[in-house]
Amino acid sequence: MKLSDHAEEILEAMWIAIEEQDAAFYDPASMQLADDDAGCRELVGKSLVELRHGMLYFRPEGREEGKKTIRRHRLAERLMMDVFNIKGEEGDDKACLFEHLLHEGVDTKLCTMLNHPETCPHGKPIPPGDCCLEARRSGDLGVVPLTECKSGQEGEIAYIQTDDSKKMQKLMAMGVLPGNQILLTQAFPSYIFKVGFSEFAIDTALAREIFVRKR
Amino acid sequence: MSPVTVHKSEASSPRTVVLVGNPNVGKSVLFNALTGSYVTVSNYPGTSVEVARGTAVIDGQSWQVIDTPGMYAMHTITEEERVAREILLKERPDVVLHVLDARNLERMLAMTIQLIEAGLPVVLVVNIMDEAERMGLSFDLPALEQRLGIPVIAAATARKRGIEEIRQAISSLGSSCGLPIAYSRLLEGDIAEVARLMQGDYLLSRRALALLLLQGDDEITALVAGVEGDGYPVLEHKVKEIAFERRESFHLDLSLERKETVRRLMSGVMHVEGQRRETWSSRFSRLTVQPLTGIPLLLATLYFGLYKFVGGFGAGTLVDLLEGELFEGWFAPWIITLVNGWIPWWWLQELLVGEYGIFTLGLRYAVGIILPIVATFFIFFSLLEDGGYLPRLALMVDRVFKWFGLSGRAVIPMVLGFGCSTMATMVTRTLETVRERVIATLLLALAIPCSAQLGVILALLAQTPGALAVWAGCMLVLLVVVGILAGRMMPGEAPMFYMELPPMRLPQLSNVLTKTYTRMQWYFLEILPLFVLASVLLWLGKITNSLERLIDALSPLMHAIGLPRDAAVAFIFGFFRRDYGAAGLYDLQSAGLLDGRQLTVAAVTLTLFIPCVAQFLMMFKERGWKVSLGIFVLVSLLAFGSGYLLNQLLVTTGLLG
Known part of the structure; x- marks a missing residue:
């Protein structure tokens, strides 16, 4: 109408x-x-x-x-x-x-x-x-930022959303690339995640820019 | 970066091998194995900012070997990466060893592709095979070798595995530069269009440069602009045009294309057997990063490491032994008798063994008091570093550090500052933004006491109940207040925190000791001359009476903060080294010239007061004169201001009287 x-x-x-x-x-x-x-x-x-x-x-x-x-x-x-x-x-x-x-x-x-x-x-x-x-x-469940995931949750990286191309490249150098599997192991005091066999720690601001398709 | 067009003369200089790769893949260990000499081997991404060079003799030929800081990609972001790329650009390597971690072969292969693409003579070293095999991974490296067209070598450099093969590959590497790697038609078209417009001579392939231009790499842009000269505007126009057309996702597209290439290269190369096993190291790692267990562990580490080991054992037991027993009891009487017996001139006696003599003051402080404290600190720090604890410490404190406008990464220079603030000031360059570096430098200059100073102050204040608490409280308040103000007021963008967490491992004793030894050596070479210089200057001051005049000049200031005139001596000492000043207080206290209140005020003011000469020079070198002078003035004002306020407070309340 x-x-x-x-x-x-x-x-x-x-x-x-x-x-x-x-x-x-x-x-x-x-x-x-x-x-x-x-x-x-x-x-x-x-x-x-x-x-x-x-x-x-x-x-x-x-x-x-x-x-x-x-x-x-x-x-x-x-x-x-x-x-x-x-x-x-x-x-x-x-x-x-x-x-x-x-x-x-x-x-x-x-x-x-x-x-x-x-x-x-x-x-x-x-x-x-x-x-x-x-x-x-x-x-x-759709695609959510990493900050919405709980520790222990695994998913596939859907996309990275940031205005800062340096940040984007830093994340990509760490293996945060669409299609890669990501396992969040901890969310406090910093976000800790695994991609492949490597472990990384990032702060909330960066975690907010990684979007994950939850499994 | 200046354009590099000079050709190296063939005969005179030795051939060069450059080691590149991500942080923590064992480059430094390989470097040591090849050259036989020692450089810092570290678990923490970023401590090897300095470039190590050595020589290796392979097949009777002498090679220059260069170890570079960790880099993730050819398009550089951090200072360390820039240094690494600059070496690739300027040193004209005959062989580039790309070292990577077998467990992360797929992720790290993206850089191999970039190196091949740049036309560099690459040998791929797949390192840490032992740990990868223990995790149930196996590899078909000959297949990878065939697909890449470059030598691929399996190695476990920490176990000396693969070294011989690497040496052979270095000496027999031909002119082949790997197989060409094609991107999508779209991207190839863009690359060709940009590369076509380049006329100059470059060390890297035009293809690689074109990609870097499209990625908006500032340094490469400047380099190309310099070489192309008049032709550059056309090129720049083209680059901007393509960049605009693909503005949505150029970086992402490129990464995805590389990922796809890597996936093709990797198909059938890596096999995973069974489940991912949980090792003790990952279990322990989890304990260190969960707040419930991590914070107690952090406090325990600092308590036992800093307070008990460095403060108690180093500054207590060892200092008593070296300074008290060995120096006072044996060396000093012997050298004084010797000098006085053989040298008739009073001024020379004074210079050597007098009140401020080179032996009785300079050497006594440097060897008897400072040496054991610094040595124990470096052992502690090397243990943390090799165990892989530092990055975990960083992630635990990131949230708190953000209040100060710093990221958790700054915990490394901050903890190091408790060892030697000069060294720590140097390490602030590993921080990402200028803003963070300035804030860290300021806090190091102001409120972080170095181990030597800390040791003396702990010993000094331990005798007055409550004094230590007041001192620590003052430091903490100033650190927090100045930190928060700096975080608020300094212009610039907020810091971001990201860090790779290397697996935790049991530190190897030999490695820790060698590392401590190299650091001690650095420290000693740098400080011993300063101590001797300080002795000489003080002696000059004494025999010309100008020291008295300087003390007189400072006495109103001393008076204002409630200290006796003689305390000025400690402050003058303090300018030569922070710890020297604290040790000067020690003398005053031994002579019974200071009461509890004065001691506390003096300790607070002195700790806050200007850093030692060495740190000041380092600030100057790292931050430039404007910032350094600003910090100098600010720190001096805060030190005496706080001393004044604290004295007033203590007098009014009658505390510590």
């Missing part, structure tokens, strides 16, 4: 108030919406929400749509922060513009690329999509 950007924002605000803060309804005045707001009319027209006594209530279809909308919003936030490295208010603003592009399966692709994140950068839950449930059901 394609809604206007404005209508999507109303749905998001409603979702937060009703689903996360347990309000019974949403007061359009808290968004400074006029009585005959176009977004409200659109939502009512599409039978997603009801307007009773000037307050907004979800209909079941609207609740579902709200969940998807908030999910797109928070995925966009993750994208800004984790991939584009745009943080703070600027990241939030950009995410607000970006979320409206995540229709027709783009959200699924983004979610898979981000490895099905469960929370947004502010710590709020991202409602799981079908792709997340499917990944969980099929036991696909």
Whole structure:
């Protein structure tokens, strides 16, 4: 269902108030919406929400749509922060513009690329999509940074993600190359891992940049 | 790096063998086996920053043998790697021995490929075969030899296995330079395009240079720019163009292509039998790195090693024996009688056996007090080094060191600093960034007492209850506060920590002793002249009365920190060697001139005070005059400032009175 950007924002605000803060309804005045707001009319027209006594209530279809909308919003936030490295208010603003592009399966692709994140950068839950449930059901643990592995866990190095080419080369010289097997033997006070018959110690910052496909 | 275009004259200079390879693959042991002379053999990646040279006679011909610091790849990152590559570039080796660890053949073969690609005459030495075989690995090296087109030799240099074969390979190596290794069509195209634009004469193949240019290697870029001159801009443009096209993943693509090449070369070469067995060494290794067992082990190592062995045995038992019994009881009376009986001139008597005489002061301190302490420290350090404990120590402290803007790697110079700060200052060059080096140098100059000083101070303060605790507390507070401030305020990027952990092994006694001996030799050659010089200067000061004047000049400062005027002598001594100053305090205390409070204040100020002349010169050499002078001023201010504050504190609280 394609809604206007404005209508999507109303749905998001409603979702937060009703689903996360347990309000019974949403007061359009808290968004400074006029009585005959176009977004409200659109939502009512599409039978997603009801307007009773000037307050907004979800209909079941609207609740579902709200969940998807908030999910797109928070995925966009993750994208800004984790991939584009745009943080703070600027990241939030950009995410607000970006979320409206995540229709027709783009959200699924983004979610898979981000490895099905469960929370947004502010710590709020991202409602799981079908792709997340499917990944969980099929036991696909995906690719995680070495810092997410537990000691004793073995896996295959998937890729190295760093802006610093020296770091990249240092890691590669140590045998940290995509396709090589890696065994994490310890995670504190430093990360200790084995590649082949050699053992290496690295700090958290470097460990964060090695991505491993867990077995 | 200057372009190397000079050709070595054939007749005059001997032929050259260069040893290259990763750290910890036994290059130095092989070097010793070939040359028969000794250089430091170490477990810690990076201690062999200095380049060892020796000669070997093979088949009646004399060869120059050069041992290089560990390097991982032709594209260099660290200082040590740069040194190693520079040798390959400048020394025109007739044979390059690439030494690698059989257990990690697959990983390390990537560099063999790079050496072959560079057109160097390579012989591959697959070392540490004994341990590999014990792990159940077996190899088909003839197959590898055929595929690479260079001699491949199995060796266990620590067990003297394969040495003869290596010698033969060196003397009989022909002009063949290995078989060409092809990359993907895409990469080959890029290489060809860059290589085509190069006109100059180089020691390395254009193919290798083209790859290094594409990897953005600064030194090679400068080298090529110098040789190509007017033709360079076109070349530079091409390199930038390709670099941009492949910006996503050039380094990675190259590594993956090399990995694939290695996989092809290795197919069927290595066989693994059965399970990976857990050896005692890996079990013990685990104990040393898990916080629950590792921290107690670390503390125990430092307690028994530094406090008991160096402090107790070295600075106590041995010093008593050498200085007390041997020197005071026997040598001093004998030499004094001898000199006074035979030499009629008062000034010469003074120079030789007077208060600041060469024999009675210089030699007594150097041999009687400093020697046993430094010797025991070096034994301790060599044991840690050969056992493979140092990198584990480094990973244990990395988190804490990060507060100071240092990485765990800096633990090596820091611990070494407890032995000899001068040597430690030199070793700071193994740290990766300038920022880390400066911070480490500062902390070494300020708050790390060297073993000689430590020994004397422990002995001095042991007699006043609580004094040792106050002293140690002051050192620790200053170390932490200055460290954290330096870590916060120094500009530059945060340090990163990565280190290979060599297997732990039982140190070989002979190796530890030879190593201690070589270090002692270095130390002695360097310090004995300084001690003699110090004696002479002090004697000059005494007979011309200028020492008195200097002491007078310093006395307001002494007064400010609550010390008697004579303490200035110790500080003046202290400038010649840190430990000399501490030993000077020892004299004052023996004469009953200092009470507990004064002793503590003096010990704190002196430990913090400027490093000895040797360390200062080393700072100067390693860090340049601006940084060294800055550290000098800062350290002096902090030393006397802390002395002043501590004295005020002790006077007000009446502690240690």
